[in-house]
Amino acid sequence: MKKALLAAALMSAGIVAHAQSSVTMYGRLDAGIQYRQGIPGGNAVQMESGDWGESEFGLKGAEDLGGGTKAIFKLEMGLNVMNGNYQNGSLFGREARVGLTNDNYGTFKIGYAGASEIIQDSWDIDPQLMQQYAIATLVRGRNWAQAGNSVEYTSPLLAGLTLKGQYDLANSANWNGNGGSGSAPGQLGNTSGFGSGQGRSDGFKAQYNASSFELQALYDEIRDPYGRFSNVYLYSRSIMAGGTYTLGPVKLYAGYQHLSAPDADEAGYDGAASPGGASLPTAVDHEWGGAAWQLSAATALTAAVYHANANNGNGNATLYTLAGTYNLSKRTFFYTELGYIHNSSTSNIGLGNGYADPYGASGASNASGGGAVGGGINEGPGYGHSQFAANVGIMTQF
Template sequence: MKKALLAAALMSAGVVAHAQSSVTLYGRLDAGVAYMNGIGAGSDALGRATHGTSQVQLESGYWGTSLWGMKGVEDLGAGNKALFQLEGSFSTATGQGPGGGGLFNRWATVGMANDNYGTLLLGRELFISNGIWDFDPFGQSNWSSASMVRGRNWPQSSNNISYQSPKFYGFDVYGQYSFSNATSWNGNGTTSQGREDGLQLTYTSSLFQIRGLYDEIRNPINGRLNGDPTITDASTGQTGGPFTASREYTVMANVFLGPFKVQGGYQAIRTSGMNGAFTLPGQPTTLDHEWGGVTWQATPAAALIAAVYHVNANNGGGNATLYTVGGSYNLSKRTLLDLQVATVRNSKSANFGLNANGPGLGADTGNPLPGHSQTGVYAGIQHSF
């Protein structure tokens, strides 16, 4: 009898081990004070926009999005796992969530993983263009590469199927395909998202890392690779063009030199079917965007960063250059202080600002007037759990 009970106990233990699972709750809180000048939000006696307005604000997510989430894994045996992840953003300044984006506006996925064959996920994810994060000296903070393309690089994607391969001789592949869920494959105005997809190939060694990335975002109104510059998207504030619907070709590199990391990239952003000269400022049909920078890990706790970002827009969109320096100091493994100083210099017809806003003018955008510069200083604290 004892032997039978022992055998049953051992069998039960084996089943529990086989189906072992875990759930992790995690998050990040980011807040700080930002000063920014050169905002074209004032007006003269005739009601015309004037340059020079400044503001000081308590902001959330400038150094990194404030977020919380949970993820889980269940071991199915034979190297197979079932996975899920739920993640949403919020503001530490107001306590508010993402609003129309939903509770889990960043991640809501379920899928399978295998040690030898990779990971397959279904649901809502950060769009593949967020892969620029690894090669941006400021990690796509609020004043970095996203500023020069008005947020084109950091959207989320619904109705998504993604695949991440294992590493093979230093190479790995990641791909996404997002359905429009409309009656027309690319989108026809019946759903809030057009078809989106992308593919990236990465090679990593101890000395350097290289990534090539292609992606496209279709206009949900007509399924095309362009946006109507006269229509403003109420959820994003964007007014079409290459900033909302386009193809993106990107090549990037990291070079690891002891305490120094040198990073750079080039993006060609292209539309199709956009003709004519747009009268709104900052409404080109193509963009060429490049950047470079260096991070110096001066001590295990302190890092200094310097970077330059440049964009050239056709069709009278002009060009702009963002110069920025900053750094962080880790008080612990989970808490850091951060500081950034940045300035944008615009050509005569460009009105790119520090924040990744749409091309409009006024207090709601924070952009400078065309041809004017904008400068800002940010200091904050970030805690992860």
């Protein structure tokens, strides 16, 4: 009888422990097609994975430790649904972190931040929600930064205010950098010819949410493998502020960003050549505004304009976008987006992602002597030229 009671107690304890823990599998698949004009050599029709948002697969879990505290974890990979490969440079290249959370004391995480590098929180004040032609385009992928060796703290919600801080170590005797050794996260815009290590990065965010509006201020800095701010589009300081205001079915957006790289040099730009009469940019000012209109429960339209000006004779560019989604269900929707960039005479920003059209002559110059970053064809326009692109696709989530 005692043995039976003991077995029953152990089984009950196991059931309770199981009930207090959870593991969730989740993901999304985004597949579409893109048409792009203004590519040197002609126009292109391309199958795309992740034009609205990167395809991903992940696992996340929580364990109740008592007293309102939970242990949490998250493992997330990026996927290319056109060839089945993982993205972001490693198996769990979007995130691999463990931590603790408590409603009263906040949330602490440690590990590989990946696509949760703090500047990516800026999607919340981007009218196009960081899809293909959006807040990262005119800064050549700077707002899609990634980072490893990360510690992060997020405060509990305090009368509508949330504070968040993140610190990413270089893991080296040199506190700010590691001399180019080791492996770096797959940060967008990086080139194969300049180092491979991660310099120290850090950031801070303050966000205030009310019933009809949201305000956000964000500071972020990313150093090169030698601890310097050597490339305004890649290794730089960023100061950003913006907000949204909701009026019935319409949501208005506005924002400003300033990038600074006082240590800019040719090594930082991987030997890229400047446009005629210009020197390497050390600062960029970026502004945007837009509106999202929920036409019906199934249909939404978004229009936005972005403008960026780079110093030292590197010119300016303006991006015009129009996008729409149509929900087939709660988890699946069609999307489309149109983008048009107008460049001044010494600007050559395109509708790529930082890999396809990095800084440099014709957007293709690098230290190893040619082609766009990653070995692909150059997809950026020439200096002073415009570019138009459109995509259409389907996204499903689980």
